[in-house]
Amino acid sequence: MDDCGNYKNYLNEHGMKSTKQRNLLLSILAKIQTPQTAEKLYLQAIKSDSSINLSTVYRVLEKFTEKNITIRTSFLDDKSVYSLYPKTHQHQLICMRCKKIVLLEHCPLEDFEKSVEESTHFSVVNHRLELYGYCRQCQKIIAMG
Amino acid sequence: MDDCGNYKNYLNEHGMKSTKQRNLLLSILAKIQTPQTAEKLYLQAIKSDSSINLSTVYRVLEKFTEKNITIRTSFLDDKSVYSLYPKTHQHQLICMRCKKIVLLEHCPLEDFEKSVEESTHFSVVNHRLELYGYCRQCQKIIAMG
């Protein structure tokens, strides 16, 4: 991907036609660090292309996710959020006070998945793991009352 | 809780009025091993009380969850499921085809949380872990095409 907003080759390589809507969303996703809702991405997109439609954003994100270009996550009672597919397997540590997110590169679940497969006869293909707690600063703030 | 479907004392102790709908849902939840959707619980409930309403089921489950009598979980693109609040810490293994849920009693994250606390200076107070895969039966069905 280059950084001028033209992902034609990239899209064609993934079996998709290049359209201005897809290029635009790719450039927005590339700039964004944290997962965003479809609506936030849409609001960002109409700054560049006021005619883009929310349902197009959903359709593009669905197609991207199908191609593993993006990943879709959802939390209880919340909208889904989308981000570029992480280059490495990772998990998130979330501060429950300030919502800061720390990415954890190490995943401790490989052996656990194997033992679960043996005991349940499931084939385990994926998992979801998030840690919740309080970051150093928020711990101090909480301790001060 | 007794097993004849009368949870009056239990409900009153939790600051709730005893109603036939709440008693009925508690007795259904007590009999069920795996988390169920509101609709499934509703379908079970109308067998005993054909006048109970789906919105009542939602309201009762919301109240129960608020009181930590039940727990509510949701997965990407799926309905929420409810179960009695687990007595022990546990996780879920979910079949991505038939949505069957197997409860896992062992949690492999204790050491991991400690090491994360040391490396990040967070205090970790909670986590969310789910495994996704295919159960034995669905593996066979998928293999047959």
Next chain:
DNA sequence: TTCCGTGCAAACGCTTTGCACGCAT
């Protein structure tokens, strides 16, 4: 030229809510 992608509006599915009535306290 041929379809795939899009804008628009409407439908969808789960869940929540407004209202008036009924029942537990």
Next chain:
DNA sequence: ATGCGTGCAAAGCGTTTGCACGGAA
């Protein structure tokens, strides 16, 4: 008697879909 809980219907909300048009290959 009081006010919470309920049935019913309708609304909410994020997301998906039908349709006809437009644009990429």
